[in-house]
Amino acid sequence: MGVKVHGVAVSTCTSRVLTILHEKGLDFELVPVNLLAGEHKQPPFLAKNPFGQIPVLEDGDLTLFESRAITAYVAEKFKENGVDLIRHNNLNEAALVKVWTEVESQSFHPAISPIVFQHIIVPMRGQTPDQAVIDANLEKLAKVLDVYEDRLSSTKYLAGDFYSLADLHHLSYTYYFMKTPGASLVNERPHVKAWWEDISSRPAFKKVAEAMTLGQK
Ligand code: GS8
Numbered sequence: 489m490g491v492k493v494h495g496v497a498v499s500t501c502t503s504r505v506l507t508i509l510h511e512k513g514l515d516f517e518l519v520p521v522n523l524l525a526g527e528h529k530q531p532p533f534l535a536k537n538p539f540g541q542i543p544v545l546e547d548g549d550l551t552l553f554e555s556r557a558i559t560a561y562v563a564e565k566f567k568e569n570g571v572d573l574i575r576h577n578n579l580n581e582a583a584l585v586k587v588w589t590e591v592e593s594q595s596f597h598p599a600i601s602p603i604v605f606q607h608i609i610v611p612m613r614g615q616t617p618d619q620a621v622i623d624a625n626l627e628k629l630a631k632v633l634d635v636y637e638d639r640l641s642s643t644k645y646l647a648g649d650f651y652s653l654a655d656l657h658h659l660s661y662t663y664y665f666m667k668t669p670g671a672s673l674v675n676e677r678p679h680v681k682a683w684w685e686d687i688s689s690r691p692a693f694k695k696v697a698e699a700m701t702l703g704q705k
Contacts, residue, residue, distance in 0.1 A: 490515035494536065495543035496523065497699035500604070500660040501555040502543040507659055508559045508573070510692035512566045556593060556657060563653050573653040581648055588646035588654030591632075599629035600661045607668040608703035626670055633673055633680055640679035645687075655687045663688065663697055 491509070493516055495502030502518075509516045521527050521542050529540045536544045537553035544551060545558045547565075552558050563573040575581035602625045606617040639646060646654045662684060666674065674680050687693070 490517060492517045492519050492546040493543055494519045494521050494533070494546070496520060497696070498702045499542055500601075500664065501541070503660040503663075503696045503700055504555040504657060505543045505545060505558050505562075506696045507656055507693050508562045508653075510695050511571060511573070511656065511690070512562060512569045514562075514566065514569075556589070559653060559656065560589075571651060573651070573656060575647070575650065575652065581650070584647040585652045585654050588652070589657060591646070592654060592657045595632045596629070596658065597661065599625050599632055600665055603629065603668065603670055604661055604664045607670075608664055612703065622670070626673065629670070630673055633677055636680050636683075637677040640683050645683065651687065651690075655683075656693075659687060659693050660696075660700070663693075663700055664702065667703065 491514065493502065493505055493509070495505070495518065497503065497506065497518060506516075506518070521533065523542070527533055528537075528542060533544075534540055536546070536551050539553065541553065543555055543558065544553050545561075546552075547561075552561060560574075564576075567574060567576045573585075575585055602621055606622050610617045636646070643649055645651050662674070665671065666684070666688075674684050688697070
């Protein structure tokens with residue numbers, strides 16, 4: 489039996505999970521959650537994730553939330569299927585995957601997510617983006633991307649010369665970010681730009697990106 493993902497394909501956190509499922513060639517069922525109706529705040533969904541957020545993954549008796557914990561589980565369980573995203577045969581490489589996975593969640597995500605939220609979600613609610621929030625976070629993100637530019641001038645991917653979970657975790661937010669004026673932060677850093685073009689053109693992500701239509705008129 490395949491796994492079930494509760495979520496919506498346009499959501500960044502859900503698409504992070506869908507990307508690894510495609511990368512591993514796994515069968516899965518996407519069970520839609522009606523966010524507008526508040527289905528994620530109702531008892532049946534809260535029993536799966538008490539924080540009332542998507543995505544949730546069910547694999548047999550196991551129920552997981554937190555997209556990065558879900559991808560780590562899938563990467564470990566299916567480490568022998570397709571690309572090894574956690575470098576399980578090499579302690580040092582595996583540790584570097586963890587380092588750059590942490591960098592994504594501790595430094596990259598806190599800067600990029602408010603920018604995507606202001607540019608894409610706020611207008612969908614009929615409100616005006618807060619330029620001060622955008623500018624402050626662009627400044628934060630630029631500093632993070634300076635570190636990436638330096639790193640990616642010596643290794644092809646973040647953790648080393650191999651595609652890993654650390655790179656995969658960046659895909660969904662950067663995809664929406666690249667539709668905003670902030671995209672220049674990526675485009676003006678040659679190594680970051682080449683890395684972005686490489687990771688976003690992987691077939692597993694291209695399939696997921698087709699459904700990432702938030703903010704499209
Ligand atoms: C965040 C989940 C989240 O923000 C993760 O899984 O990585 N750290 C968690 N989910 C959002 C959609 S993100 O595209 C969500 O469920 N929002 C609705 C809400 O909070 O009510």
